[in-house]
Structures are given as C-alpha cells and as structure tokens.
Amino acid sequence: xxxxxxxxxxxxxxxxxxxxxxxxxxxxxxxxxxxxxxxxxxxxxxxxxxxxxxxxxxxxxxxxxxxxxxxxxxxxxxxxxxxxxxxxxxxxxxxxxxxxxxxxxxxxxxxxxxxxxxxxxxxxxxxxxxxxxxxxxxxxxxxxxxxxxxxxxxxxxxxxxxxxxxxxxxxxxxxxxxxxxxxxxxxxxxxxxxxxxxxxxxxxxxxxxxxxxxxxxxxxxxxxxxxxxxxxxxxxxxxxxxxxxxxxxxxxxxxxxxxxxxxxxxxxxxxxxxxxxxxxxxxxxxxxxxxxxxxxxxxxxxxxxxxxxxxxxxxxxxxxxxxxxxxxxxxxxxxxxxxxxxxxxxxxxxxxxxxxx
RNA sequence: UGGGGUGUAGCCAAGCGGUAAGGCACGGGGCUUUGACUCCCGCAUGCGCAGGUCCGAAUCCUGCCACCCCAG
Numbered sequence: 001x002x003x004x005x006x007x008x009x010x011x012x013x014x015x016x017x018x019x020x021x022x023x024x025x026x027x028x029x030x031x032x033x034x035x036x037x038x039x040x041x042x043x044x045x046x047x048x049x050x051x052x053x054x055x056x057x058x059x060x061x062x063x064x065x066x067x068x069x070x071x072x073x074x075x076x077x078x079x080x081x082x083x084x085x086x087x088x089x090x091x092x093x094x095x096x097x098x099x100x101x102x103x104x105x106x107x108x109x110x111x112x113x114x115x116x117x118x119x120x121x122x123x124x125x126x127x128x129x130x131x132x133x134x135x136x137x138x139x140x141x142x143x144x145x146x147x148x149x150x151x152x153x154x155x156x157x158x159x160x161x162x163x164x165x166x167x168x169x170x171x172x173x174x175x176x177x178x179x180x181x182x183x184x185x186x187x188x189x190x191x192x193x194x195x196x197x198x199x200x201x202x203x204x205x206x207x208x209x210x211x212x213x214x215x216x217x218x219x220x221x222x223x224x225x226x227x228x229x230x231x232x233x234x235x236x237x238x239x240x241x242x243x244x245x246x247x248x249x250x251x252x253x254x255x256x257x258x259x260x261x262x263x264x265x266x267x268x269x270x271x272x273x274x275x276x277x278x279x280x281x282x283x284x285x286x287x288x289x290x291x292x293x294x295x296x297x298x299x300x301x302x303x304x305x306x307x308x309x310x311x312x313x314x315x316x317x318x319x320x321x322x323x324x325x326x327x328x329x330x331x332x333x334x335x336x337x338x339x340x341x342x343x344x345x346x347x348x349x350x351x352x353x354x355x356x357x
Numbered sequence: 358u359g360g361g362g363u364g365u366a367g368c369c370a371a372g373c374g375g376u377a378a379g380g381c382a383c384g385g386g387g388c389u390u391u392g393a394c395u396c397c398c399g400c401a402u403g404c405g406c407a408g409g410u411c412c413g414a415a416u417c418c419u420g421c422c423a424c425c426c427c428a429g
Contacts, residue, residue: 042381091391093392095393123390189389190390191388193390193391197390237394238394239383239393239394242367244365244367244369244382245382246368250379251381251382304389304392306394329394333390333394335391351379
C-alpha cells in the first residue's frame with residue numbers, strides 16, 4: 001500500500017484531502033506543521049486550536065497524526081528573505097517561497113524519510129502525469145485555483161505531490177466534510193500569510209523592520225504628506241495614505257518608491273504612472289524542466305487571483321521580458337509573474353522591474 | 358483696526374429661510390492562504406462665537422473672534 005503524508009493545517013481543505021486519500025485506500029498519515037512561534041496582536045496563538053482540529057479530523061477519519069516544527073527553517077528560508085525584500089523596497093510573496101522551501105522541501109524531505117511515497121496538501125491544483133513528466137494544472141474550481149502559489153515548484157517536487165481536492169469546488173468540498181462529520185466542515189477559510197495568519201500588516205512589519213518616516217510627494221515633487229516607512233506600502237496601494245481633500249476629489253495611490261531619498265511617490269487618481277506594458281523577471285522556474293521556446297505567447301498573472309493576461313514572453317540570460325497585450329495596473333517587483341498554457345501552469349519568476357507607463 | 362473677502366466633519370466642498378449633498382481620509386465588514394486593488398456599510402442634533410428677527414436660520418440682522426488679499 002502506498003503511503004501518503006498529508007500536510008494538515010486544521011482547515012477544511014486539507015481535512016477533506018486526507019479523507020479522500022483514506023477512502024481511496026492509501027496508507028494516510030496526517031501531519032500538522034507549526035512554523036511560526038509568535039502570537040498575534042491579541043496574544044492568540046492559533047496553532048494550538050488548529051492542531052486540535054487536525055486531531056479531531058484524523059480521529060474521525062481513522063488515521064494517525066503527528067506534529068512537526070519547521071519554525072527555524074521557515075524563519076531562515078522564508079521570513080528572512082521576506083524581510084530583506086521589504087527592506088529593498090519590494091513587495092515579496094512569502095507564500096510562493098513557503099511552498100518551494102518549506103512545504104515541498106523541508107516538509108517533503110521529512111515525509112519521504114518517514115517512508116512516504118507522496119506528499120499531499122489541500123491546495124486547489126491538479127497534477128497530471130503523462131509519460132515521465134508531471135504537469136501542474138489549474139484547479140477545477142477556477143475561483144479557488146492556487147497554482148499561482150505553486151509556480152516555484154520543480155519537476156521533482158510536483159511529481160511527488162498530490163492535490164486530492166483539486167478536482168472539486170469549495171461548495172461540494174464543504175458538503176463532503178459535513179457528511180463525513182468532520183469538525184472543520186464549517187470552519188472559515190484562513191487568510192493572511194501562511195502559518196502566520198491575518199495581521200494588521202503595518203504593525204506586524206514594524207516589529208521586525210525599523211520605521212523610517214519620510215515625505216509623500218507627487219510625481220512633480222510636491223510634498224503632500226508623510227509616510228511611516230517605505231516598506232509599509234506597496235505599488236497601487238490606496239488605503240493608509242491618509243491624504244485627501246482636493247477640490248476635484250479623487251483617490252491617491254502609491255505610484256513608486258524612491259528609496260534613495262526615502263520618499264513615497266503618490267498620484268492623484270488612476271494616472272498612467274500606475275500602469276506598465278511590460279516587466280522583467282529574474283530567473284524563471286519551469287515546472288516542466290525547460291521553457292517551451294525561447295519566445296512565445298501565453299497567459300500570465302502578475303498577481304494572485306488576477307484574470308489571465310495575454311502576453312509575449314522573450315527569454316533573456318537571467319530571466320525573461322514579458323510584454324502584455326494590454327497595460328497592467330500596479331505591476332509590483334517582488335511579486336511573481338506566473339505563466340500558463342491553457343490550464344497548465346508552466347512556472348514563473350519574480351518580477352524584477354516594470355517597464356513603460 | 359482703511360477697503361475687500363472667507364469662516365460647514367481630519368481635508369476639500371454643496372447649500373442662499375424650511376429643518377446639513379457629495380468626494381477624499383478614517384473606521385467596520387465582504388472578497389482573499391502574500392502585500393494590494395475592489396465592493397458594501399458607517400461617519401456633523403450641528404454649520405467660527407454670542408445675541409436677535411421669524412412658526413422655522415448654516416442661510417436674514419447686530420456685535421465679537423480668526424484667517425486671507427489689497428492698500429497704508
């Protein structure tokens with residue numbers, strides 16, 4: 001019997017993933033990961049409650065469960081990079097890194113040492129194997145698809161992964177959980193950084209990075225306010241600026257970060273400064289092992305949950321130049337550009353620069 | 358202290374005698390395994406202050422205060 005280790009978060013998705021695998025006859029082991037030691041601003045450590053849910057679900061399904069702690073690995077390989085990116089004025093995506101470095105590396109290694117043949121998670125995504133290679137496909141539930149977060153995985157990681165819930169939609173998944181009597185059936189979906197949770201972001205970051213206040217200026221250089229520190233803002237952001245009151249009305253958005261002068265450039269209204277026609281990425285990860293061609297058209301997302309954008313990809317020495325068929329709002333360095341061919345997630349890379357306005 | 362102008366929520370800003378529009382900001386939700394965007398809801402028993410006229414005043418009258426502009 002093939003053994004599958006299931007990463008269980010204490011949510012419905014991974015609960016049902018474990019249930020389905022058990023029903024399919026695998027030798028299933030549930031493992032809860034605790035990767036963050038600190039509490040939130042209310043002094044609550046949600047991990048304890050989540051592990052309680054994992055225990056209840058595993059008991060119900062009839063599988064053994066364990067808990068592992070990769071807090072050190074998470075800090076070293078994900079969180080420290082995350083902080084460094086913010087210090088560099090960029091907006092990192094920790095969850096993409098978390099998947100390639102923790103869930104599908106540290107955790108996967110652990111699982112295989114424990115005799116697993118596969119590592120399963122509750123991600124909304126699908127793996128399709130034809131011949132010797134595995135392809136990462138979008139989830140059946142387009143609204144919940146999480147392939148964006150998995151774009152950094154390698155062929156060997158994908159080929160050892162299972163996503164049991166990738167073929168169903170959220171509604172039927174909750175129904176299954178309910179019928180199986182799983183305690184997590186009605187549990188609210190979790191949000192926020194994986195393993196850390198929903199936080200008041202500025203306050204959270206301030207615990208780790210020094211706040212260096214400065215001026216907010218218009219593209220023309222007129223000072224219109226003060227900012228608390230460039231790392232607390234991201235391109236395209238509106239809320240938190242605290243400025244308003246022009247006769248014409250209208251919202252203000254973050255257009256750029258001037259690290260050299262510690263100034264936040266803001267624009268009044270949806271000006272062209274918020275838009276880009278192209279971007280450059282760092283080294284691209286190809287889930288299939290190699291790019292389809294040196295130059296090709298495909299669909300791209302430069303942010304999670306964004307509708308597919310038509311684009312042309314031109315590989316370069318260190319990455320790629322991606323040119324969109326229509327202007328893109330708030331292309332943000334640090335985020336991932338993820339490429340798709342139909343339902344197949346080809347891979348992606350970190351956005352280094354945005355081009356054109 | 359001669360003349361003119363303006364004072365409505367944190368910021369803009371409607372209103373011109375009939376019982377305080379709107380926008381931005383802010384707060385709370387929704388959406389969401391990053392950060393954002395977005396959507397919904399909320400947000401002045403009171404209109405610089407004090408009197409007066411009137412059934413009724415932010416709107417009219419009087420006085421005072423503050424700020425701005427032009428003269429001196």
